[in-house]
Amino acid sequence: MPSRRNFLASSLALVPAISLPTVITKRKSEADFIHLFDGTSLDGWHLNPEKIWHGTGGSWTIEDGAIAGEQDPPGSGNGGILLSDQTFDDFELLLEIKPDFGIDSGLFLRATDAGQGFQMMIDYLEGGVVGQIYGENIGGFGAASLRLRGKMDDAGKLISLDAGANENITSNPMTYAISPEDWINAWHTEDWNQVRIVCVGDYPIIKIWINDALVTDFNAATFTHPRYDREEAKKILGRKGSVALQVHGGANRWVTGAKSRWRNIRIRTL
Numbered sequence: 001m002p003s004r005r006n007f008l009a010s011s012l013a014l015v016p017a018i019s020l021p022t023v024i025t026k027r028k029s030e031a032d033f034i035h036l037f038d039g040t041s042l043d044g045w046h047l048n049p050e051k052i053w054h055g056t057g058g059s060w061t062i063e064d065g066a067i068a069g070e071q072d073p074p075g076s077g078n079g080g081i082l083l084s085d086q087t088f089d090d091f092e093l094l095l096e097i098k099p100d101f102g103i104d105s106g107l108f109l110r111a112t113d114a115g116q117g118f119q120m121m122i123d124y125l126e127g128g129v130v131g132q133i134y135g136e137n138i139g140g141f142g143a144a145s146l147r148l149r150g151k152m153d154d155a156g157k158l159i160s161l162d163a164g165a166n167e168n169i170t171s172n173p174m175t176y177a178i179s180p181e182d183w184i185n186a187w188h189t190e191d192w193n194q195v196r197i198v199c200v201g202d203y204p205i206i207k208i209w210i211n212d213a214l215v216t217d218f219n220a221a222t223f224t225h226p227r228y229d230r231e232e233a234k235k236i237l238g239r240k241g242s243v244a245l246q247v248h249g250g251a252n253r254w255v256t257g258a259k260s261r262w263r264n265i266r267i268r269t270l
Contacts (some may be wrong), residue, residue, distance in 0.1 A: 007218070022193070033094065033266035036084050036243060039065045052115035053137075054079040058247035066098070066263035069247045070142060075256030079247035081115055089240040089270040090200040096192045096263050099124040101150055102157040102255030106249035107262075108136060109199050109206065110241030117241060118220070120197065120208055122260060125253070126150055129166070131195070131208050131215035132177065138236055140228040143218060145169050145177030156255060161189055174225070176217035186213035191262070201269055202239060202265050203230050243267065 036044060040062060047057035057080035059072035072078050075178060088110075099105055104123050111117035116137040126149065133143040140168050144166050151160045163180035178186070187193060188211065196209040203221035207214065220230055245262055 002138060012202075013032075013184050016121035025070070030266070033092075033268045035266045036086070037067060037263070037265040039263070042067070042082070045082050046085060047082060048080050048115055049113050052080060054081065054115065054246065054249035056080055056229045058082070058246075063259075063261070066261045067245065067265075068259045068261050069245055069248055070257070070259045071249075071251075071254050076104045077249055077251040077254075079249040081111065081114060081218040081244040081246050083111055083198050083242040083244040085242075087240045088267060088269060091198075091267050092270060093195075093197040093199070093243065093265075093267045094265060095195050095265040097132075097195055097261065098190075098192045098263075099260040100255065100258035101125065101152065101161075102156065103258045103260055104128065104250075104253035106134065106136070106246035106248070107195075107197075108242070108244035109197065110204070110239075111136075111244035112237065112241055115235055115244075117244065118199075118204065118206060118218075118237075119246070120195075120206075120216075120240045122246075124148070124260075125255075131183070131217075133174070133185075133216060135225075135228060135233065138233040139225070139229060141227040143174050143177075143216070143223065143225070145174070146180040146183055158190065161187075174217060175219050175222070176214065178213065182213060183210075183215065186211045186215070197210055203234060218230060 055078035059070050060082050061068050101123050106122050107120040108117035119134040119136040121134050128148050129144040135141040146163045147166050149162045153159050163184050198207045206218045208216040
């Protein structure tokens with residue numbers, strides 16, 4: 001199995017216009033970011049306008065200054081996405097997430113109203129992964145170095161969380177992927193987790209940090225997978241799209257009454 005810390009020297013050659021070291025090492029002040037969520041309402045956001053395979057939209061409420069998403073009604077299998085009205089091309093995104101264990105959620109980048117985009121998985125359930133990449137309706141490919149292993153009590157409360165290697169990682173290599181051990185050390189169980197995402201390029205390079213630990217370095221120009229066609233993905237998504245929050249469809253992918261939560265969502269263009 002190739003090293004998960006293998007930085008490909010040629011990976012940036014296909015996107016020469018991007019100066020990634022500047023993007024990664026130089027953080028501007030919070031004044032350079034705009035807030036996508038005002039903390040009190042869903043102004044600036046909209047549901048998927050037509051039914052997608054996840055459902056008609058899901059249920060979205062404001063709870064203690066956070067957006068909370070769940071299936072509508074709970075346990076029905078009816079989900080969907082909540083999209084930012086504004087669209088973005090190259091950006092840095094900051095937010096906090098707090099999902100309940102037992103749900104399949106996600107954060108879409110360059111998303112369309114039809115539910116297509118590069119997804120940061122928030123598959124916070126047995127066998128899932130948080131902070132790595134899935135091609136949502138652009139091939140259905142997954143790029144994940146680890147799988148979560150959680151134990152719940154009879155009341156559905158998470159009592160322990162561990163992670164192991166994804167044995168299929170050799171079929172979907174990334175420029176960098178965190179080890180299961182480092183992911184567990186970075187993650188705050190049953191608390192808020194800080195997420196930082198940098199997304200740049202025609203074939204986007206997507207870097208994801210959770211609580212300052214680099215989790216994923218994904219290069220859409222060099223990534224290979226049997227279900228991934230980079231030209232088709234570029235054609236579908238274009239250069240610009242929404243940020244979208246997901247409630248996965250299907251009753252077997254969402255514990256009844258569980259929620260995924262987001263707050264302090266802010267972004268700056270690059």
